Amino acid sequence: MGTDYETDVVAWASEQARLIRAGRFDLLDREHVAEEIEDVGKSEQRELATRMAVLLAHLLKWQHQRERGGASSEVTISSQRQRIVRRLYRTPSLRGCLNDPDWWADACDLASAETGIGIDKLPRKCPWATATEVLDEGWLPNG
Secondary structure, eight states: OOOOTTTOHHHHHHHHHHHHHTTOGGGSOHHHHHHHHHHHHHHHHHHHHHHHHHHHHHHHHHHHHHHHHHHHHHHHHHHHHHHHHHHHHHOGGGGGGTTOHHHHHHHHHHHHHHHOOOGGGSOSSOOSSOHHHHHOTTOOOOO
């Protein structure tokens, strides 16, 4: 008994789950269990951040180089929106993260790298009013 957290986290997690189910709370590695539970939330936030940055980058590309994107950009925009909405449905507490300014910076970096548009040519702040607008399946920015 006693798989080390640092040696094999998957085996350790299985062991911790067995201990919880058996009611053996006295044997739990409480500090690492608490860290892992917190990390689940951070992982969900990172997933949302990545999807939002990709969505915003493609909206920027749509706005600045629509002629180069076309159907491919529309598919990516739609797909990211659907995945974000599903994630928010499953994890409503993430709605509080929707206006994270770091996402805009990440989106601009991505859009700049993919289009060749200088980062200085992109808006410093998100020009779109709300996350609701950005997630609206029928909305696209003007070119």
